[in-house]
Amino acid sequence: MKDLLLIAVFALGGATCAGALGAVVLRLLRHRSVAVSLTVVAAVTVTAMLAGTLAVAQAMFLSSHDLTVVTLVVAMAAAVSLATALLLGRWVVARSHDLTLAARDFGDGGSFAVPAVPATAELALLSRELAATSAKLAASRERERALETSRRELVAWISHDLRTPLAGLRAMSEALEDGVAADPARYHRQIGAEVERLNSMVGDLFELSRIHAGALTLTPTRMSVYDLVGDALSGADPLAHAHGVRLVGDDVEPVPVEVDGKEMTRVLANLLVNAIRHTPADGTVAIAAERRAHAVVLSVTDGCGGIPDEELPRVFDTGWRGTAARTPPAGAGLGLAIVRGIVEAHDGRADVRNVPGGCRFEVTLPAPTG
Known part of the structure; x- marks a missing residue:
């Protein structure tokens, strides 16, 4: 037992010296290729075994023949280990x-393609992560475009929309200034209408800029959808009457929601105005509200004849106004973009x-809890 303990001590001492030397070499070569590191690790393993063997052999006074045999065996093992480490490192x-x-x-700027040649588990995991990141960046670039x-x-x-009313305002103001306006009162009314139109456009731009900047501040309160829809219908009724469109709000359930009343009223108003403008005379625009699972769904259905399928994904984009048949006489295509911004700010x-x-x-919209 004492001899075995002595052999273990000598073997541990020799191996420790070799390991310490290998650690120093690895630190010096830490910026080199992984093939070099693998070769050093294999060399340290064999050297530690050889150092321990030699230390034990010297302590036990082995014959020169036995020592030569042991050294030869270790040398062959070292050669095979180093060759294997080099091959693995190169791979x-x-x-x-x-x-x-x-x-x-x-x-x-391209897309990441996973190399077809099999790799280690770590490299394969890295490839999958890079492929996932590539897909996310491609989607981000597409959204940016x-x-x-x-x-x-x-x-x-x-x-274009600003140039037209501004040109009209200039012409009418010059006519009034030169005293050649046949009906000054009508010119004044028209100037007021154009100014109101410009003010509405500027207001939409300001609202959209707040939404995009994340500066839209909401003050949510619990209220009934019935009240929201009632306010929106009252505000849109004059426009519907002028266009000869019927407004219907019979399918509205009095379910509660927790929203900013002012902003959500604007959402419904924009949807109703959009629907009225694109519905022919004697048509119907219907607004409804219902509870579905953990959500409240408000809908506005018009009689526009439909939107081409290829344009449906762009309906809520900033500036979208669709085909010429759906282009309103006023506005810059900001109403639906504002709708989406306000709704998403409500987590809807x-x-x-x-x-x-x-x-x-x-x-x-998410249904209120409690």
């Missing part, structure tokens, strides 16, 4: 190089889908 380096090239294409397109369209449409969702004879806009 890992090759897989890392493939991953680097794929990541480089990813960084240059869509937003940039919307901004360009918005600037073009706003410029705004959707649109075609129904027979028209389309239905739905606002889904």
Whole structure:
């Protein structure tokens, strides 16, 4: 027992010296290739075994022949270990190089393609994470391109919509100033109408800028959907009467919601105005509200004839006004974008889908708890 303990001490001492030396070498080579590190680890393993063996052999006074045999066995093991470490290191380096090239294409604005050659579990996990990140960035770039397109369209449409009333205002003011206006009272009324139109456009732009900047402050209170719909119908009734459109609000359940009354009234008003403008005379615009599971759904159904399927995903984009047939005589296509912004600020969702004879806009709001 004493001999075994002595052998263990000598073996541990020799192996510890070799391990300490290997740790120093690994620290010096920590910035080198993984193949070099694997080779050092294999060399440390064999050297630790050889050092321990030699220490035990010296302490036990082995014959030179026995010592030569032991050293030869260790040397063969060292050769095989080093060769295996080199092959493994080169394989890992090759897989890392493939991953680097794929990541480089990813960084240059392309999409990440997982290398076809099998890799280690860690490299495979890294490849999957890079592929997932690539998909997220591609979606983000697509959204950025869509937003940039919307901004360009918005600037073009706003410029056009501002130029027309401004030109009319200039012409009418010059006619009034020169005293050549046949009906000054009518000119004054028209100037007032154009100023109100411009004021509405500027107000929509300001509201949209607050939404995009995250500066929209909500003051939610518990109220009945019935009251919200009633206020919205009262506000839209004159416009509906002028267009010869019937407003229907019979399918409204008096369910409670917790919303900012002012902002949500604006949402319903925008939806009703949009529906009235796109519904032909003698048509019907219906507003409804119901409780579904853990949500409250408000809907506005018009008689516009439907929206092309390819345009449905863009309905709530900033500046969208659809085809020429759906382009209103006033406005810059901000109403539905404001609707989506306000609804999302309430943790809700705004959707649109075609129904027979028209389309239905739905606002889904979380139902209040308690």
